[in-house]
Amino acid sequence: MTEGLRARARLAMRTEIAETAFALFVRRGFEQTTVDEIAEAAGLSRRSFFRYFPSKEDAVFGLLYDLGEELAAAVTARPAEETPWTALHAACAVLLGPMLHRSDEAMALLRLIHDTPTLRARHQDKQDSWRKLLVDALHGRSVPALEADVLASAALAVFDVVCRQWLADPAADPAALMAEAFAVLRPSREA
Incomplete structure (x- = not known):
């Protein structure tokens, strides 16, 4: 088996476990669902579950890793x-994709x-690790360190607000919320 094929098989298994765990969490509640129950539902041993995810919490975010x-x-x-x-x-738009295409699951x-x-x-x-990745991406665009950190942190805060607003009003359009929220914080030199 080639390395690429192994990686795809591992990713497919991680996705299957994450989806199984998520279905159990939604049906029974996060705290009420055990790792043993997730492993059993996914057709794995407890030990195998931990080869794919270091914790039950990580299984929730398994669909968001990338x-x-x-x-x-x-x-x-x-x-x-x-x-x-x-x-x-x-x-x-990367963050909005799951919200727009799989809205019930999101x-x-x-x-x-x-x-x-x-x-x-x-x-x-998880968002702190995303912030670091964004800061690095902004550095690649020659954005100074302080500005990159502030902008990346603000963008993730905007996403959090959009999520809260969408939870409060599921009929709202997440993309419109995102545009409106980004406009609120648009730097004055960009206006």
Whole structure:
């Protein structure tokens, strides 16, 4: 088996486990679902579960692992003449994708994270790693360190606000919320 095939098989298995875990969490609650139950539902041993995910919390975010890297790559791919804030806004389409295309699942995931204190904390850790990736992407666009950190942090805060607003009003359009929220914080020199 080639290395690429192994990696794809591992990713497919991680995705299957994450989807199984997510379905159990939505149906039974995060705290009420055990790793043993997830492993059994996925047809694995407990030990095998831990080969794919270091914790039950990580299984929740298993479907989101690559989003930070995709977001940073999207910033890097934006035209050089775009301002950093505009590039961040455009790149955030990566984050909107699951919300727009699988809205019921995305809403259930957001609700699960919002309603579970341990998952909210883990989500903050995940976003901190995304922030670092965004800062690096902005450095690649010659944005000074302080400005890159502020802009990346602000963009992720905008995403958090969009998620909260969408949870409060599921009929709202996440893309319109994102555009409106980014406009609120548009740097004055870009106006």
